[in-house]
Amino acid sequence: MRLRKRLASIGLNVIAWLLSLVVLIPFVVIVLNSFKSDAEAKVLKLTLPEKFIFENYKIVYEQGHLGGSFFNSLLHSGASSLLLVFVVAFSAFTLSRNHSRLSKFLYFFLILGITLPLNYIPLMEVMKSMGMINSHLGMILLYTAMGIPISLFITYAFVSNIPKELDEAAIMDGCNGIKLFLRIIVPLLTSVLVTVFVLNFLSIWNEFTAPLYMLNTVEMWPMTLAVYNFFGQFSAQWNLVSADIVLTSLPVLIVFLIGQKYIVGGLTSGAVKG
Amino acid sequence: MMRKRFIFSLASVLLLSTLLLAGCNSGKSTEGSGKVTLTFGTSQSGIPRTGIMQTMAKEYEQETGVKIDFQVVPDAQWRDLIKVKLASGEAPDIFNVDVDPLSMPANVRPEENAIDLTNEEFTGRMSEEILPTVSHNDKVYGVSFAPTKIWYVYYNKRIFQELGIEPPTSYAEFKAISQKIKDKDIIPFYQAPASGWYQVLPLFETGPNYEQTAAGTYEKLNNNEMKIADMTQLKTVIEQLKEFADLGYFGKDFLSNTVEAGIEAFGQEKAAMLLRVPGTEKEVSEAYPAMKDNMGFFVMPWGDNQTIGVNPGGSAAMFGNKNSKHPEEVLKFFRWITEHDHLQRVFDEGEGNLTICWPEIEPKLTQDYIDYEKNHEKGTVMQAAVKYIDPQWMDIGKDLSGMFAGAMTPDQILQNIDKRRAEQAKVLKDEKWQ
Amino acid sequence: MNANKIYPWYFSSGAIVLYLLFIVAPALLGIYYSFTDWNSYSSEKNFIGLEHFRTILAGDPTYLLFIKNTVLFTLVTSIAKTILGLFLALLLVSGVKAANLHRMIIFSPQVLSFLIVGLVFKSLLDPNNGFVNVTLRSMGLDVLAQNWLGSLTWAMPSIMAVDTWKGMGYIMVLFIAGLLAIPRDYYEAASIDGAGFGQKLFRITIPMLMPTITIATVLNITYGLRVFDAVYVLTNGGPGNATDVINTAVYSSFAKGYWGLGSALSTILFVIMAIISFFIIRLMNRKVEY
16 A cells, blocks of 8 residues: 555656656757857757857847836736736625626626737727827736736636625624725635736736837837847847847746745635635 | 735835836826937838948937937738838838838828928939839838849859759759759758748749730739739749649758748758849858859749849838928938938948949949840839739748648639739729729 | 625726726727728728628638637647646645646746747747757657648647647646645545545546636637637748638738728627637536535
């Protein structure tokens, strides 16, 4: 019995590592490539560079406007994900608890957004009429709106799982709407809200069509467009493009690493409480 | 509990401050600090990859204090993006687009979108041939640096010598020499379908050949008196391309080949023939010194063509945005970049083209080009003379790739070309298609 | 207890306003444009009624091909991502060492934009020099080396594989969240009763995961029907039209300047997706309330 468990455990570990390796290899290739010289990097290979050329990163940073665009990406992704969490938490709470027909209708109306394809041309016209073209505020509000349908869908499901008895107990203790929300509901929703934040942060960070249409000046561009601009000028130089990819991906990886801990923390504490 | 409160309030403060910051920032960028910045939008292949434009823009900034911000977008996205931006009034101050005399008015809508350059001093100095590609209704709107584009087949002289081959003058000879080259495990002819446009060249660059054999073809096509599907010669060319693919003369697994990789293969002598433009010699021998003085050229013999197809336009031209906030500055830049010395520099330090559409600049054609042109008929390429071909160039490329992969027949390709021509004619309300 | 006082509707006002302005308004405009002949070549927009829809639904085989490809893509990737995501989540939750590390690694492709993933995989899958084929050949497995993105048989499967590689981490994370929310007591009670792994899986885990499975399915299906980046970046619908999906067709319509026609295609896609999502969500609501 013990041996069986041991073998099963080892087997699982091996499978886990194999799968991780499959996922990992393309990344390793890119990172290795980012240090290679022009000639070495013509084709992506899993070989060590002859010499580690760190200048590639310097070139990419300077030519690719990475300093400013990093700030833009951070601003857009961070602010809109935060705003989204606020907006979605409040909405999911009331829409799922209040069983009126209006609430049900509003919920389905908002969820419909998951299926709505984004047509950039009318969107540009609408944003222009609001004076939001080429503005940070415009992008943040747009991204928040884009994230609402799916985030609301996920959060709503989790809120529904919180037993209503908790609400009733709190109300009997004298809580009104907002107190109930902040004291009782939000703490239980932490893991979902962090997940929503992280997932939206990632998808907005990688968004490139929206900024391509809505932002006109290079100063406003996020990192994805800077990569694009860069790739436009240096397309055949895979070593530089790889360095660009590494620099653009690092921030999000870090956000995910940090967010991970909270997701785990929130979830395990929830499981312990039962 | 306290911790959660703290996090909550911290988060709200952060959010509020970022929103305020964002709001203020947007305001600031429009007011500016008195320094003018011009935005220059272009596709990857629209400006020389040597970066000469960007370098000169920096010098302009030092001289005048006006900064020029380049927004370089890969080719595939640019064509679509610029249309949208023009339509919504959000286009850059200067924009660079591919132009040809037929489709420029429809693509750029210059009367609404471009600054009128007709009365500028430099307009008179551009060559006669290029003016149709940048003008509409007798007004000039664009500045071009285009070379007279001619596509030749460049070949490796040494390989030809070793195999005792002469440049072919007919399709049959072309086939025969390719077989000899293939037998030596060298790629006879480098084909690059992955770039999307390269494989389409043989169809239309040999246009003068069609005109020669059946005069008036171009006109009939433009008057909708004849369909593409009726052009047996064009069908022959497509079938010949397929034959080359099937016989392995494009190399193995060539579907994912790109033009950049082609230059490398040619330079490393892994491929014997490559379709390119004059100026290739400089480009290739700089990267691969062994190829210096080792390159010859001949017209592409598809369909037994022996004519030289000339494309008077076919490159990118710069337009000033009529709705720009700084039209005077745009004009000043145009005047600066078209000063004789600056034109010379763009020509010299660009991608090694041998001609430029400014008669005051000496072309760099070597004697062999001049002699070759004397001995061969010249004519206009089909895409510059027949309507609704150029806009569907990439679609035709995709269809050809499909044919190479076995998903389409030559007949289907011809039918698709007609279909798309009819679509565009309808949208543009062309009376000949009513 | 007045429900409306405790759960006031105005809590949702922020979401509603943003949604109306940025999502609904442009969508309505877009639908309106489907009925016009709007294009990039003229600034007039004339009403032409259902003409675009007639063109599209007239049974042209190319349009049917897009739809078939889209449906195939959606089905295969949804199933693959769900099964792989669940498998990985179970694996990582079952006490594998360094589970956090694995979770991070497997999720990380999500972090990259498809632009980047596409560039990288186009190079990796290159039939001549690409890493995959070179490795296969060096192991003597020449026979397996294919023209991954360029052949009719392998192009679509390759796209689906790359998309699954990128997307399974997201689904895995959802399942991990769902799994961790199942109280351990259930499993302990079942063990005491003598239940084996299979029984635990099918009697406890999967029923308790139904909400998560539904969310995952909705996300997968809506992603699949709307897919664009994956196909565009890897093959641009090629070779020929073999891998074209609805959204790449919409895009090429727009790119050609046929904005009215493109909007019409987009509208049709929206209607299809709305109907399908409506049914799925209806199904979910029923299941949760037991």
